[in-house]
Amino acid sequence: MLLRPHSGLTAAARAALLTLACGLPLSAHALFSDDEARRAILELRQRVDQGNEQRRAEQTRNTEQIEQLRRSLLDLNNQLEQARSELAQLRGQNEQLTRLVAELQRTQTDLKQGLDDRMRQFEPQKVTVDGKEIQVRPDERRDYDAALELFRKGDFPNAAAAFQSFQRRYPGSGYNETVLYWLGNAFYGKRDYREAMAAFRNLVNTAPQHMRAPEALLSIAMCQIELKDRPAARRTLDELIKTHPQSEAAAEAKERLAALR
Numbered sequence: 425m426l427l428r429p430h431s432g433l434t435a436a437a438r439a440a441l442l443t444l445a446c447g448l449p450l451s452a453h454a455l456f457s458d459d460e461a462r463r464a465i466l467e468l469r470q471r472v473d474q475g476n477e478q479r480r481a482e483q484t485r486n487t488e489q490i491e492q493l494r495r496s497l498l499d500l501n502n503q504l505e506q507a508r509s510e511l512a513q514l515r516g517q518n519e520q521l522t523r524l525v526a527e528l529q530r531t532q533t534d535l536k537q538g539l540d541d542r543m544r545q546f547e548p549q550k551v552t553v554d555g556k557e558i559q560v561r562p563d564e565r566r567d568y569d570a571a572l573e574l575f576r577k578g579d580f581p582n583a584a585a586a587f588q589s590f591q592r593r594y595p596g597s598g599y600n601e602t603v604l605y606w607l608g609n610a611f612y613g614k615r616d617y618r619e620a621m622a623a624f625r626n627l628v629n630t631a632p633q634h635m636r637a638p639e640a641l642l643s644i645a646m647c648q649i650e651l652k653d654r655p656a657a658r659r660t661l662d663e664l665i666k667t668h669p670q671s672e673a674a675a676e677a678k679e680r681l682a683a684l685r
Contacts, residue, residue, distance in 0.1 A: 554605075618647075
């Protein structure tokens with residue numbers, strides 16, 4: 425084995441090393457003194473120890489660096505895991521908020537629909553009654569239709585009561601003239617002729633050009649006939665023929681008048 429000469433060794437040390445390397449017997453008196461050999465060996469040991477110490481120190485540093493790197497990796501893994509957990513939590517919160525927003529939107533839509541439905545219950549509607557277009561509230565129309573249905577069923581007492589209730593509840597209604605006409609007929613149906621005449625006369629006085637006015641006059645005459653008041657009936661029939669000469673009621677009034685004479 426070849427040994428590289430070390431620049432830091434003395435000549436004696438180099439000679440000792442060369443002798444040891446070649447396996448030659450060492451003779452202190454032939455080459456150099458014992459003191460020089462001991463110093464060379466001690467120097468050699470010292471340098472070997474220094475090299476070992478340096479290697480141990482370097483190994484310690486490497487171990488510490490590896491440990492530090494391991495701790496850094498563990499910290500990074502912990503941070504990544506925490507980030508994943510926070511991201512999952514945020515996703516869960518986002519999904520919850522999305523559901524909440526959707527639920528609020530549905531609630532808002534339901535409330536708006538409910539409000540619109542309630543508002544429509546009070547919004548006036550256009551209807552045509554007896555050839556005239558009027559504006560009425562939904563409840564107003566409902567009550568009128570209910571009273572008229574009672575009359576059509578022949579329930580004259582309850583029909584009369586329903587029409588009177590309608591008059592009290594809706595004093596300015598566009599139905600009023602028509603209600604007077606059906607109220608008179610309801611009273612006539614229950615043989616309350618005086619109340620019937622009052623309702624018909626109220627219609628004629630309130631709206632003399634109403635399409636039901638000729639029929640109302642004819643009905644007044646019929647009530648007077650039922651009450652055996654023929655003179656009053658003739659006067660009413662004459663009034664009908666004079667004020668509404670082209671009406672169908674006037675043609676019938678002429679026949680009734682001829683019969684009464």
